[in-house]
Amino acid sequence: MKVFNIFFCVVFVIFAGLQYNDPDPYVWMPIYLYAALFCALAARRRFYRKWYLAGILVYLAYAVYLFFAKDGVEDWVVSHHAENIAQTMKATKPWIEETREFFGLAICMAVLGINYWYAGKAKHANS
Template sequence: MSYYKEISRKRKLISFLFLGLFTWSAYIQLNDPDPYHWFAIYLLVGLLHVLSLFRPISKRIYWFIFFLLIAYSLYHFSYFMDWIEIDNKNEIFGEMVYEKPYLEGTREFLGLLICALSLLYPLNISKKNLENN
């Protein structure tokens, strides 16, 4: 029996949803002033979710990428704190305003955090979850 067939339908569905989410996120980064590394980050995370369905990926790789993403997000944490202190939180959903770098920094912080936290899902899959439901 192949590795893919041993994985539950729920895990397959969630992994493909993560792929869709992060592929879409990568695509919308293409209009960003610095698109290439953001495109690569989002696509890498999405692909990791799906590749893990076809062959086991070492938890060390997941943890390494997780901590890299967390470390990179900390670089943007001060922007997030600046955004927390403003009154109009809805600005984050608007266009980039160069006079307000905390908007883009907050988006980048939150995106990296979402990427990192999503990697906790495959890390917490136990052997019994591999069985078909």
Template sequence: MLMFVTFALVQLNDPDPEIWVPVYLAAAVLCFLAFKRKLFRWVYALAFVVFGIGAFLLWPPVYQGITMDMDHTPAIEQARESLGLLICALAMAYCFLLEWKYRA
């Protein structure tokens, strides 16, 4: 949860914070609710699918890394955004497994 709040804060300097801050805050809230065991597994499964589809759709046609400056090519920013969504998807899979364990 704290990692996603940090991700959201870092996005405040991004050219499109109105997209990425809510995305990362949503992941943080879902992680917090998993910690409190307040949601059902299907919510995390749905979030996993949505984040996963977003990561797939944002993946650049040609991967050029993530370490170069964003001014070099838009593909670098796309790769970073895609990997961020992939991290969100993996966290949702973990939350799903936690709910599975607690409700079994």
């Protein structure tokens, strides 16, 4: 788990740094840095299940919004036939930006979810 968390801590810090030129860095930098912080703590065997759950719930609410929003993931799949969202780094179409953001949240939720599960398992093993 230590290598897993160090890896994702670095990845999330890089993701946060890449948001600098984004139209809404004040939203996305904290999202990625929150996940990076809890990965860094987990790498040091400090687990905070309530904070993982809080992050997952906030990310989930935002992901649901991005899924159903105008030019969101649903629109990308239905109206734009899931066109390639990795053609260029610059998202020239709004559904590409929204879909990429959705998947960024999904990655954050998955990592926090794995840490949440592992922390519960580790807690029961130490009991």
